[in-house]
Amino acid sequence: MSNVMGIAGLVLGLAVLSILIYKRIPAILAALAATFVVMIFNPTDPWAALTTLFGGIGGTFGTYFPIFFFATIYGKLMSDTGCANAIAEFFMKLFGKESVILVISVTTALLVYGGVTAMVVAFTVFPLGVSLCRKANISKTLLPAIIQLGQATFALTALPGTPQLNNIIPTAYLGTTSTAAPVLGIIATLVMFGLGYFYLKHEVKKSRERGEGFDENALRPGSVSELSGEDLPKPFFAFLPIIMLIVLYMIFERVSFGGYQLKNANPYAPVCTAMIIAIFYLLILGTVMGNRKTVADSVLNGAKEWIGPLLSFSIVVGFGKVISSTAGYESLVNAVTNLNMNPYLSAALSVTLLAGVTGSASGGINIALSSEKLVQSWTSQLTTPAQLGALHRIISVSSCGLDSLPHCGGILATLDVCQETHSSSYKYIFMITVVFTLIAAALLVALASIGFLY
Numbered sequence: 001m002s003n004v005m006g007i008a009g010l011v012l013g014l015a016v017l018s019i020l021i022y023k024r025i026p027a028i029l030a031a032l033a034a035t036f037v038v039m040i041f042n043p044t045d046p047w048a049a050l051t052t053l054f055g056g057i058g059g060t061f062g063t064y065f066p067i068f069f070f071a072t073i074y075g076k077l078m079s080d081t082g083c084a085n086a087i088a089e090f091f092m093k094l095f096g097k098e099s100v101i102l103v104i105s106v107t108t109a110l111l112v113y114g115g116v117t118a119m120v121v122a123f124t125v126f127p128l129g130v131s132l133c134r135k136a137n138i139s140k141t142l143l144p145a146i147i148q149l150g151q152a153t154f155a156l157t158a159l160p161g162t163p164q165l166n167n168i169i170p171t172a173y174l175g176t177t178s179t180a181a182p183v184l185g186i187i188a189t190l191v192m193f194g195l196g197y198f199y200l201k202h203e204v205k206k207s208r209e210r211g212e213g214f215d216e217n218a219l220r221p222g223s224v225s226e227l228s229g230e231d232l233p234k235p236f237f238a239f240l241p242i243i244m245l246i247v248l249y250m251i252f253e254r255v256s257f258g259g260y261q262l263k264n265a266n267p268y269a270p271v272c273t274a275m276i277i278a279i280f281y282l283l284i285l286g287t288v289m290g291n292r293k294t295v296a297d298s299v300l301n302g303a304k305e306w307i308g309p310l311l312s313f314s315i316v317v318g319f320g321k322v323i324s325s326t327a328g329y330e331s332l333v334n335a336v337t338n339l340n341m342n343p344y345l346s347a348a349l350s351v352t353l354l355a356g357v358t359g360s361a362s363g364g365i366n367i368a369l370s371s372e373k374l375v376q377s378w379t380s381q382l383t384t385p386a387q388l389g390a391l392h393r394i395i396s397v398s399s400c401g402l403d404s405l406p407h408c409g410g411i412l413a414t415l416d417v418c419q420e421t422h423s424s425s426y427k428y429i430f431m432i433t434v435v436f437t438l439i440a441a442a443l444l445v446a447l448a449s450i451g452f453l454y
Contacts (some may be wrong), residue, residue, distance in 0.1 A: 006328025007335070009041020010357060017319060018406035022422040027315040027412065035322050042326035049322055056321030060314040064120075067268045068310040070275040071123035073302035075417075077282035078241065079127030080298040081291065082231060086238035088131035097136040101146050101200050104129045105193070107242075108150030109159075114246030116271055118156050118164055122147050122414045123306075124245070129418075130219070137213040138204055144418045145203075145428035149196040151414070152404060152433050156361075157396040158188035158440070163253065165362040166399050170392040173369040174379070180389035183454035184444050188397050191440040196432045203428060220419055237285060241278040248274035309416040313409035320358045324367075332357065337371050343378040344445045347391055348398040350374060352441070356402025359409060365399045386453040394448060398441040404433035 013034040020030035031053060039049050078084045091103045108125050112118050122144075129143045157166045160182040167178050174180075207213075232238070252262050252270035262269040286295030323329050336350045347368070355364025369375055382391050404411055406422055411429060415421060 003328070003331035003335075006042045006326060007332050008328075009038050010323055010326065010328045010332065012041065013038035013319075013323065014357065014405070014407055017316075021412070022406055022426070024421055024423070027312045031315050031319040034319055038322060038326060038328075042328045044326065049325070052325050053318045053322050056318030057314045058318075060317040061310060064268075064310055064313070066266070066272045067117060067120050067275075068123075068306045068313075069303070070272050070279065071120040072306035072309075073299055074241075074245075074275050074279055074282070075123040075126055076298040076302035076305070077279060077286065077295060078124065079130075080294050081282050081286040081289070082233055083238040083241060083282070083285075084127035085131045086232040086235055087128055087242075088135055089232065090235040090238070091132065092135055100132045100136045100138055101149075101197060101204070104132060104143075104146045105150035105197070108147050109155035110150075111242070111246065112151060112155040112164065113159055113162050114249060116245060116249060117268065118151050118410070120413070121151050122417045123309075124242075125150075126417050134214045134216075137208075139207045139212045140214060140218050140418070141212075141420055141424045142200065142203060142207065142428055144414050144420050144425045145432050146200060147414060147418070148404075148411075148429050148432050149193070149200065152361075152400055152410065153192040153196060153437055154189035157400050157437075158185045158192065158393070160185045166365060166396050169362060169365045169369065170395050173375060174388045174392050176385075176389050176392040181386075181393035181453065184390060184393045184447060184452070185397075187447070188393070188440040188444055191443060192436050195436040195439065199431055199436070200428070218419065231289075233285060233289060241282055244278045244281060245271075245274050248277055309413040312412040312416055316359055316407055316409040316412055319407070320360060320363065323357060329357070333367065333371065336368070337374045337377075340377075342445070342449055343381045344391065344394055344448045346374075347378055347395050348441050348445050351395050352398045352401040352403070352438070355399050356405055359403060359405065359407045361399035361403040364403060365395060368395070384453075387448075390444070390448040390453040394441065394444050397437065397444055401434055401438040401441060404429065404437075 016037050017030050017034035020033060021027060035049055035053055039046060091099055095103065104125060107128060108121055111121050111124060116124065125147055126143075129147060130140065133140055133143055155162060156164050160179040161167075162178065170176060170180070171178060249271045252273050255261075262273055266272075283295050283299075286292065286298075333354070336353055340346075350368045351364050353364075354367045355361050358364060358367070378391060379388070382388055406426060411426070411433075415425060418425070
């Protein structure tokens with residue numbers, strides 16, 4: 001009975017956190033209230049729980065400080081140098097106004113597939129997204145979901161070879177490679193992108209029918225550049241920082257310099273180093289174009305604006321630490337471990353449930369694969385390389401289902417960057433990152449179960 005009460009406390013705590021965040025209650029107050037609910041059903045030393053919460057917040061803040069800091073400055077400079085507007089105008093001329101969803105989502109996916117951490121990619125594409133939505137007169141409330149289509153679905157989990165953690169972690173436990181089950185991965189990609197793209201096209205149409213368009217008043221003053229026409233850099237110079245970011249990251253991630261690799265010092269050092277170089281390029285570009293004061297202000301403003309998104313993200317992750325320290329959480333992990341069913345279905349349910357509880361896709365994968373009993377229950381039935389490859393792909397795709405509930409730190413960060421709220425934009429995100437992802441995962445389970453393992 002105590003096990004059931006403990007698990008119930010986790011569910012209620014997550015519900016309280018999600019509802020309060022949805023109601024725009026400050027994240028720290030929402031986390032404190034949710035922690036109190038969890039403690040009622042999982043009796044523990046109150047100060048021990050609070051210490052876990054605040055320790056989790058502090059540790060997460062310190063870990064992600066560099067990447068949020070540099071990503072924010074990079075995003076500000078992309079906007080204030082006119083690069084984002086120049087890229088937007090280039091795509092508008094090339095594909096027309098109806099290309100906005102395609103351009104934003106594919107650009108985001110390329111950055112994610114190129115290795116830019118999905119958690120902060122919103123910082124780099126927000127200026128471009130705003131410019132494109134403004135030119136096409138699309139409501140900004142849809143922008144977080146458009147970014148999430150490229151950020152938190154197929155490029156993160158399904159595309160063969162993606163360097164993101166969701167695709168890399170299973171290789172260490174299953175002996176697979178990052179390109180495991182490539183055909184299943186491509187099928188999942190087509191499902192997630194196809195459903196997401198046409199859903200967003202439909203929502204844009206409905207939004208326009210309601211008379212909604214791009215609202216300049218929904219932007220914080222000075223958050224995006226007003227440069228246009230002759231004041232913009234040429235397309236080649238505007239695209240160059242994005243190309244630099246992807247190429248340099250891939251080099252710094254893989255190349256050893258006299259036996260030393262940047263990622264040995266810090267896992268985010270490669271992408272941060274690439275961003276720093278791109279930032280210097282943007283500073284030089286802005287100065288050459290006569291915008292020295294503008295780019296200086298960009299750095300100063302960027303150095304302030306990263307704190308809010310990172311703090312919100314850290315608070316939610318800190319609450320996840322509280323949950324993972326309770327008896328109810330241990331009972332939940334044991335219950336998931338004892339699931340007795342089709343191994344592919346067991347893997348999908350286990351990973352997505354644990355990701356939902358922690359609000360972290362990579363966290364759900366780590367917890368599930370760290371359970372020797374759970375992994376053994378799968379690998380005792382799935383023994384061939386092809387079966388393990390299919391299992392890998394199912395685990396990766398399933399991780400990004402329930403992790404995107406309202407309490408997800410990545411969702412909070414994206415909404416904060418896009419200057420939107422759960423009430424204005426989460427319903428679109430939910431369809432993109434939860435519903436369509438779970439449909440893709442279910443399809444992969446069905447295909448693998450009938451022997452389609454490619």
